[in-house]
Amino acid sequence: MASSEITLEAVASVSDIPAAEWDACANPQGNPNPLEQFDTLALPVVAAGNSCAGSRPAYNPFVSHAFFAAAEASGSACARTGWGPRHLLAKLDGAIAGVVPCYLKSHSQGEYVFDRGWADAYARAGGRYYPKLQVSVPFTPATGPRLLIRDGVDPERIGEALASGLMALCNATSASSVHVTFAREAEANYLGEHGFLLRNDQQFHWRNAGYTSFDDFLATLNSRHRKAIKRERREAVSADITIHWLTGGDITEDAWDAFFRFYTETGSRKWGRPYLTRKFFSLIGESMSRDVLLVMAKRNGRWIAGAINFIGSDTLFGRNWGAIEHHPFLHFEVCYYQAIDFAIQRGLQTVEAGAQGEHKLARGYLPQTTYSAHYIADPDLRRAIADYLKRERDYVAEVGRELAEAAPFRKGGDEA
Known part of the structure; x- marks a missing residue:
């Protein structure tokens, strides 16, 4: 039997994507109505063989169509503010099977994973860092899925198409790089296997x-x-x-x-x-x-x-x-x-x-360690950043260990 055809498309507004189609990829378990169903919360679901998606919470409000629609329709995330939507779609025989929320950016503001030093270094070397592609929820440093894949499709095949599609979109838009920030660990590692550089940071949960x-x-x-x-x-x-x-x-x-x-x-x-x-x-x-x-x-x-x-x-x-x-x-x-x-x-x-x-x-x-993945088009800049990120990951891990040891919780001999 012939394999179904995957096509890729980038759209300039979340409003160009039906909300039900987006949400079927972003939150395939649906919204459990958190105000009424706290006693029956769904546990994380693991899709069999879904190495790029990993375990997926039943509902993440930030990747819902409604959140992106509010950010864009309100003029908060739009081309005028330096957040030009370029949402990547993977279609399987014409039906949306995967989505990546993506923006073409002219600056590095509102991201909370800082790369201004990379931009400055590239500019000093004669390169042009902006525009760049940002895969994230605008102005929101919260971990969540970034490769949004509909249930019932081959996640490996759709994930592969989305990862390669981001690189192709980078080339098509003359962007210097693609930055997938506050991804889940499994997603970041998956992108690392497909040519992205891995970066760690830290939050407190x-x-x-x-x-x-x-x-x-x-x-x-x-x-x-x-x-x-x-x-x-x-x-x-x-x-x-x-x-x-x-x-x-x-x-x-x-x-x-x-x-x-x-x-x-x-x-x-x-x-x-x-x-x-x-x-x-x-x-x-x-x-x-x-x-x-x-x-x-x-x-x-x-x-x-x-x-x-x-x-x-x-x-x-x-x-x-x-x-x-x-x-x-x-x-x-x-x-x-x-x-x-x-x-x-x-x-x-x-x-x-x-x-x-x-x-x-x-x-x-x-x-708590946070994860991002970065595709750098220029090989010289990529080598320099890869070396920096290795040292930075070691530093983040060591700081995390030290902070964990200083946690305020009672230890064995502490007084009550």
Whole structure:
């Protein structure tokens, strides 16, 4: 029997791809409705022989069609902001069998895996680093699938087509490189077998060891850290501050207005220009409100601070934070401790608290290696980067070991 034909296509907008077709590749287990089904969460599914996909969580909100649609339709991720969509499709006899979310970029902002040094070195050598292709969720340093493959097809064959298709797209767009960031480890290794260079970095994640309450979690920490966290939580709300969880229909446009003020106030100090537009938040409010948790702080009858989180089937993803009043430890309470509380109450296994931040270690968030894969077209630049990445991987591994040893959890002889 003749083999089915695979064709590749790049499209300039996620709106050119039917949402049901995209989501069948991105989240083939569907959305388990995390607000109502925490007691029946699906376990990770392993597709037989799927060496490029590995185990796939039942639902990841960031790779849903709705998230990309909001980022692009809001003007947050578009050609004008340096994020020109070039989503790669693999079609099997004309039907979409695989998708890679991909952007043609004119800069290295909003990625959280830093390659500006590579760009500068290449420019000094007379090369042109931009444009480059970025395979990621815009402005989102959260691990998730990047080669999105529909169930029921040969994952090895579709994965091979997508990997080679990225290299072909790099050549067709005159890009210098392809960067697949915050991929799952199995995916990164798969791309490494197909000519990509591997890069490791580090984040801090909280793991749920079957805790029944926040106090249950605190009991696993050594005395010094347990007392420090209790003090921080008391002082964070000492100025008559109350904390509120908003999700689903509780998130009104007034709440989005308040959160956007916090986001722009804090983002302007950190980045100069916040990445996400006000329209983005309204759009996810319309299409993804059940996947969103806003942790908001109120004082004297008005919202003063907040953090946005996205709810996966087994992970709470912390994203953006902002405030218009400064109060000691309020950031830790809203972003870290409330996230742990929510995860425990909802039976979630992990809290990902975003990029960087060794200060998270003392608050029970442990080092976790993150993975990316990079295709560099120029052989000279590729050799130089490959040498650098080997040394960087060794450094990241050593730092991770040292940080893990400094974890705040009680050891055998520690006092209760």
